[in-house]
Amino acid sequence: MTRDDLTEKLLDIKRERGWTWAHICEAIGGMSPVLITAACLGDMRLPKAQCARAKELFALSDAEERLLHEPPLRGRSTAMPPTDPLIYRFYELVMVYGATWKELIQEEFGDGIMSAIDFDFTMERQPDPKGDRVRIAMSGKFLPYRYYGAQQGTPELGYRED
Amino acid sequence: MTRDDLTEKLLDIKRERGWTWAHICEAIGGMSPVLITAACLGDMRLPKAQCARAKELFALSDAEERLLHEPPLRGRSTAMPPTDPLIYRFYELVMVYGATWKELIQEEFGDGIMSAIDFDFTMERQPDPKGDRVRIAMSGKFLPYRYYGAQQGTPELGYRED
Amino acid sequence: MTRDDLTEKLLDIKRERGWTWAHICEAIGGMSPVLITAACLGDMRLPKAQCARAKELFALSDAEERLLHEPPLRGRSTAMPPTDPLIYRFYELVMVYGATWKELIQEEFGDGIMSAIDFDFTMERQPDPKGDRVRIAMSGKFLPYRYYGAQQGTPELGYRED
Amino acid sequence: MTRDDLTEKLLDIKRERGWTWAHICEAIGGMSPVLITAACLGDMRLPKAQCARAKELFALSDAEERLLHEPPLRGRSTAMPPTDPLIYRFYELVMVYGATWKELIQEEFGDGIMSAIDFDFTMERQPDPKGDRVRIAMSGKFLPYRYYGAQQGTPELGYRED
Amino acid sequence: MTRDDLTEKLLDIKRERGWTWAHICEAIGGMSPVLITAACLGDMRLPKAQCARAKELFALSDAEERLLHEPPLRGRSTAMPPTDPLIYRFYELVMVYGATWKELIQEEFGDGIMSAIDFDFTMERQPDPKGDRVRIAMSGKFLPYRYYGAQQGTPELGYRED
Amino acid sequence: MTRDDLTEKLLDIKRERGWTWAHICEAIGGMSPVLITAACLGDMRLPKAQCARAKELFALSDAEERLLHEPPLRGRSTAMPPTDPLIYRFYELVMVYGATWKELIQEEFGDGIMSAIDFDFTMERQPDPKGDRVRIAMSGKFLPYRYYGAQQGTPELGYRED
């Protein structure tokens, strides 16, 4: 059994019962709906407590419960470049604004990256008379490049010397 | 003269004068720093008033001012997949969470996309004792797929029938 | 069950009964044949009323009916670049005329795009003594790039200032 | 001198004089603005009369005039997949609707293609209270696959036998 | 059932019976062996009369007969670039001589293409004391680029003015 | 100096003098126009006698003459897949008919290839009341796969045992 087999099974159950993601995320609970949905789609791991509730909700076997708890081989559910228009728009944002984000983040924080691992994401509807908007907020820890000395153990140089 | 030539010229001036993006964006003013920076990097157009101020700031020719006002061939400053780690992290987010975002946005809004054109972006530092975070907020107009009738002029079907 | 499985099933039924798309689109009705055909091929969603009629026409299960109503992961039925000559000719048009369309649309409308979401398409036979022609009309809403100010809530700049 | 050099020269002159494509197309005249613009961008050939007027308008040399009259190596001004959002939307239409167009065109016309060579294109603004629309009309000659016999000279089989 | 399934079935029957393509093409008859073979491999459509004979020859079902009559999604039986040496040599010819063919065809015919749709192909053995040769003859209709005027209905410009 | 530099020089001279390929090929003479044109475009080598005449015709230096005589790094003047419609149609023929050509050539000749090296090519206009046709004839030596024995020197097995 692969993780793809499990994802197809979960989606089949969701469809047959007529469930929504809101229903599934509330039933599993205790965690961001983004992460629970991503785990059902095979892109995230569920913690143990959540696995137990998913097992009950979907009537899974022990092995299926364990599979939900394994860190999956991420990034396989979305072809790149994305063919689906909704997903592509995010890809386009990276392509059009990526260089700009780099300039502005590094001017503010110094040399480093925004973590995609220690990362939080929320999505909500923002009512607007001209047409409602998708409002997304992300927050990722800034990770500065470390400038270690040649000898291990040497105190690292401060990375914000400027 | 190509847009790439102009971008290299602007970056040379910025470096020689020791300017920051904050300085440039304040000098040009009246618009989001994200858009002004993107325009200087060749990925956005500056409106006329901003072009005039950019001309003064950078001592541009008339043709260079007009070039800043042309909609550029976007998306050329970032190789895809991105080789730079900061930009790549955003790409990775699309690859890992893209399918999830699609599920959740369409469950909330119906069938459609979040616009990457009628789109706003802010970035700020979020202080955190465990390490400051990059906080990003995006808002894009939701655009539903329209379900036109077979005969042109036929009143379109409501797209949120469910 | 995946959307691909459903598409293969619908095509098998169409072939076994000897139906045309015209027949299927008339039976499902109430919407452009382009959209109904695209939904049967797995690239569009059918609204609820159309799903009900498709269920009856093809003798689908409840889960299959719901699957037809889900927004599919679009863009998977056509390899890019297209290998099929009919589809490739459209790809070639984008490659040969894309830069020209960009220049002319933006000279007329300002900086922005033609929506591929709020979009209508018709195809008809145009009799011609030298050989009939395929006549295609498309209409997509023009979406201007918005130039938001740095502070959210700031009144946006008019995008047609020139 | 390459065709790219000539394109850059024409765009420099256009920018320095502050011309629009409408002005250039009217000055060269006698042909669709789409074709004249495409020729200036290096994707089409200008006929001789138009070359003469372009020579006068842009003050070209004899060799530059001849270069405008040569069939260019088409398709080089647009990267594929397109990075620019305006051009990408057309690419997306081919990806999402390509299989559908194939089904409907071949159900109506039989086995063959819509020519991208014997092809006409118009673009106009369609006023709409919800936001103006880009209205595009294309017409391409239908070219049926020919079913020649094994012996050259054998009268071909009718291709619309069904 | 997909077209690939049908192709595998036809090849299995051919192999089990020990048939040659010559035998199959003669049995189906009335058309170039190139086209009949291509249809059996899933790259061409068979006309109705040929479908009926193929049905008899291979003992096909009604649905399989209809599938042979559908225009297939062409170009899927050959990976590009081709991995097979025989097919690759043709690819190499396009790569090495393509620019030359363009120059010579357009010097003779004007701006346009050789059709790959209204196209005939024969292959024969040419005895040669140094080793027999494969002799291939192709003939495709020349399709000139049309130079339509801006207004639809305007008499088109002659495309061979030079 | 690279071969690309020489090609650009030759094309500049051709354009400035208003020469045709027919004129150039006649002036250089003694060989197929296809090969002479290909050599001028940097995809073939000219024999010594032809190099001498090309030197005189184009007023080349000794080093340029020698460069024309070097076997070039072939296949660089045509992007693959071709973006130009005329060249693409040949690519499409390989993609659509490649598997068919393989079946038919190997049924006739046994296991092997048609040489792209010991290869001849002619192109001519074939008048046709429905529109003139491009008539192409190719002839390449058939090269059978050799089935050598394990010990070098062992007489090879006949390759046409069937």
Place this chain on the structure above:
Amino acid sequence: MTRDDLTEKLLDIKRERGWTWAHICEAIGGMSPVLITAACLGDMRLPKAQCARAKELFALSDAEERLLHEPPLRGRSTAMPPTDPLIYRFYELVMVYGATWKELIQEEFGDGIMSAIDFDFTMERQPDPKGDRVRIAMSGKFLPYRYYGAQQGTPELGYRED
């Protein structure tokens, strides 16, 4: 049944019986082990006599025997670039030394290629106190580019005029 199915079957039998390639090649006999192994892996054709012995050795059906005798669609068992280190090293040799081989072979033989069809290959262990070596010898017929005249039938020009 596809050729891949047959290859998997042959490898399963080899593994279950604990055979080596040396054993299989001796049992089939009469030909280079390289060719016999390649045929079992689906990249070469076996001559009729060898097919008969393979049929006996592996207890194949008549159709499987015939499939071994068909020229396969070569080049499908190795992804390119190769992911396996042993195969990759050969790929690397082509990448690093390809231009050098071209220069030296063409300086010695004139303009042409080394055939990959009329080609022989042996591999042996070369004992060496610093570590045994893989010793490979290849021999391929040199095929000169032919320089045909414009008129078919014209005596070809000597290709080694220099």
Place this chain on the structure above:
Amino acid sequence: MTRDDLTEKLLDIKRERGWTWAHICEAIGGMSPVLITAACLGDMRLPKAQCARAKELFALSDAEERLLHEPPLRGRSTAMPPTDPLIYRFYELVMVYGATWKELIQEEFGDGIMSAIDFDFTMERQPDPKGDRVRIAMSGKFLPYRYYGAQQGTPELGYRED
């Protein structure tokens, strides 16, 4: 001036003076030679103190000094997959062992990654009678996936619950 121009200049000076990297790294000092070398090659940023010493060593202008201090667009000096054998071997290690590293690191640390940003690297010669070895030690901070709750501000779930 681009970063590539600066890299070429630094390498020219290094070559003309006959310097080694050891010399350059000692002269600039205070930091790992890996980082200093990477900065000279355009893949890392130098801190301010190091920039000042590099300026002196290479006699750079003020703008060149500032350019060395800018975070570069990383990852552009190595084509991927690498064509150079030394670099390729590391790429191969990722390809062959990547899945294994994922299994073992996540079994030891939980779900997350080894940072490539907070990362240290040393290389040394390890004498060995069978041939000296390259000894590499890397150390990267482990970054666990964070499992934030749906409400921002909610205390995060512990990520090592198992």
Place this chain on the structure above:
Amino acid sequence: MTRDDLTEKLLDIKRERGWTWAHICEAIGGMSPVLITAACLGDMRLPKAQCARAKELFALSDAEERLLHEPPLRGRSTAMPPTDPLIYRFYELVMVYGATWKELIQEEFGDGIMSAIDFDFTMERQPDPKGDRVRIAMSGKFLPYRYYGAQQGTPELGYRED
């Protein structure tokens, strides 16, 4: 049965029994856990003694045991570029530091490579108050490019002449 089938079977057993890699590696024993894990994932070969213990542990058939002992077609379990963030970070290290590693290794060792075959790898947890670190040590034999003379048998030139 393919190696992929065997890998899926081993992972299913591991999951059903709730085993860790540490447990499996201890049970099979006598070799680095990295190599044993890699063999279970299909990227390495197990020696005979280890195969016997794996057979017992997983209750494998004789053929499955032999399959574990075959050198696999390596590099197929990790898509390149890696989509999984953990594996990607190593890929990124090669992309960002590859050119630097090449410079420093070759300055120290001369022209050659670090072997990815005669190669050792260890991974361990390095406790750190700021967050534990993944500590990786690699050691690969340095392989110098050999500079053989033109005549085989000629004593090779020393490769470290400088």
Place this chain on the structure above:
Amino acid sequence: MTRDDLTEKLLDIKRERGWTWAHICEAIGGMSPVLITAACLGDMRLPKAQCARAKELFALSDAEERLLHEPPLRGRSTAMPPTDPLIYRFYELVMVYGATWKELIQEEFGDGIMSAIDFDFTMERQPDPKGDRVRIAMSGKFLPYRYYGAQQGTPELGYRED
């Protein structure tokens, strides 16, 4: 100055003086012509003695001499897949026979690779009444995969236990 600049300079001198590679390799001497030619083309390093002779032969500067002595970024002179027919034939051999070579080398030597670094290559003309042949001999050291124990320092397992 880049290595590409130096290669172009050496080829210009070779062409202007009318030299052959045989002449250059004899003048530089003391090493295989394959390696000397590869170094001139930018794919290999010349040892110091050879650099000195190359400097004299081509009248190089000190910096150019040093550049010839640097290990180049290999593999950049040949696009992959190769577009040139001569080089492509070697690529094809890897694609068609790669899996076979792997099977046979590993059956003879065990699990490992043939080195592309400790590697020798000769090419010679093999006269043959049916057409001369290119005879190539390669010899590369066999490098077995090492199976280190988990503890560094542990005596490695013999890799040829079977």
